[in-house]
Amino acid sequence: MHRIELTAEEVEQALPVVREALARHGSVENPSFLEEATVYAHELPRRLRAFLNAFRLREPSGVCVVAGYPVDDAEIGPTPSDWRKPAEKPPAAEHEVFLALCGSLLGDLFAWAHQRDGLICQDLVPIERDAEAMLGSGSALELVWHTEDARYAYRGDYIGLMCLRNPDAVPTTYASIDDVELDPERAAPLFEPRFVFRPDPSHPTDKGCEQAAVLFGDPSSPYLRFDPYSMDRPEDEEARAAMDYLAGELDRRLTGVALRPGECLFIDNYKVVHGRSAFKARFDGTDRWLKRVNVTRDLRRSRSARKGVAGRLMF
Numbered sequence: 001m002h003r004i005e006l007t008a009e010e011v012e013q014a015l016p017v018v019r020e021a022l023a024r025h026g027s028v029e030n031p032s033f034l035e036e037a038t039v040y041a042h043e044l045p046r047r048l049r050a051f052l053n054a055f056r057l058r059e060p061s062g063v064c065v066v067a068g069y070p071v072d073d074a075e076i077g078p079t080p081s082d083w084r085k086p087a088e089k090p091p092a093a094e095h096e097v098f099l100a101l102c103g104s105l106l107g108d109l110f111a112w113a114h115q116r117d118g119l120i121c122q123d124l125v126p127i128e129r130d131a132e133a134m135l136g137s138g139s140a141l142e143l144v145w146h147t148e149d150a151r152y153a154y155r156g157d158y159i160g161l162m163c164l165r166n167p168d169a170v171p172t173t174y175a176s177i178d179d180v181e182l183d184p185e186r187a188a189p190l191f192e193p194r195f196v197f198r199p200d201p202s203h204p205t206d207k208g209c210e211q212a213a214v215l216f217g218d219p220s221s222p223y224l225r226f227d228p229y230s231m232d233r234p235e236d237e238e239a240r241a242a243m244d245y246l247a248g249e250l251d252r253r254l255t256g257v258a259l260r261p262g263e264c265l266f267i268d269n270y271k272v273v274h275g276r277s278a279f280k281a282r283f284d285g286t287d288r289w290l291k292r293v294n295v296t297r298d299l300r301r302s303r304s305a306r307k308g309v310a311g312r313l314m315f
């Protein structure tokens with residue numbers, strides 16, 4: 001896996017950049033922060049910038065890890081019990097800024113109007129009432145692998161996850177289309193817009209759907225858009241068989257990474273599907289705690305779904 005471990009000097013270089021951005025803007029949710037994030041990110045260590053630049057342009061792997069940013073377990077406070085957060089000073093605000101700046105080296109951050117109150121940076125924590133739900137806030141059930149927000153044409157190119165706490169080493173799972181050797185004949189229907197994508201449970205108020213292909217791009221090295229859990233089961237036998245074939249191949253390649261505090265995982269949402277293993281949550285402030293952001297490479301493409309040139313909310 002593509003991985004970088006920041007050195008002590010690199011951390012010393014990154015900290016003042018992160019702290020200045022936080023002092024100036026207060027939170028990553030502030031539109032002025034979002035507008036300037038890339039400018040601050042230009043001041044991160046060059047080796048980190050080169051690493052993420054290569055991940056974006058060369059697509060060396062479907063996921064990458066940026067490790068070494070300090071997390072003081074006492075300082076970040078207890079794991080929140082919910083994703084709702086105070087607008088003023090979110091918990092671990094500094095870590096949100098670091099994740100947001102790294103994400104800004106891959107593209108621009110955005111959020112969904114119909115998911116979690118439109119938050120740009122979300123706390124991924126187990127919530128007691130969601131324990132049995134097929135959600136990022138679930139725990140007792142495996143979060144089955146998926147393309148993030150597969151139903152949406154303007155879904156993120158990348159998902160960024162920063163780990164603050166993961167005491168039981170619960171893995172984030174993933175499988176890359178690059179690791180699947182497809183029989184062109186069996187896979188052919190997947191390149192046709194024969195599949196219906198529905199909103200997953202994290203977009204409860206959206207009732208729309210989209211018909212599209214599962215595989216696209218270079219036929220010999222395709223990108224993928226796949227979430228069987230939130231797709232209709234095709235009525236036609238050929239499309240159904242192709243879908244099952246790809247799902248089986250991805251199942252066989254599914255692997256995982258148990259993030260450690262301070263590690264940021266960037267998922268190429270065009271190349272890998274991802275999920276999370278089941279785990280037993282404690283609901284006592286010591287639970288697993290990740291921060292999540294969505295990144296698009298081209299904000300302009302979604303102009304019709306946003307209110308204003310600088311708007312980061314997708315409707």
Ligand SMILES: NC(=[NH2+])NCCC[C@H](N)C(=O)O
Pocket residue numbers: 134135136137144145146148149200201202227229230
């Ligand atoms: N197969 C799925 N799409 N499951 C739901 C995914 C979880 C969703 N991304 C969330 O934020 O909670």
Ligand SMILES: O=C(O)CCC(=O)C(=O)O
Pocket residue numbers: 124135136137143148171172173274275276290
């Ligand atoms: O918790 C994780 O490691 C991944 C969660 C996830 O995929 C999601 O919330 O959509």
Ligand SMILES: [Fe+2]
Pocket residue numbers: 146147148274275
């Ligand atoms: Fe996800």
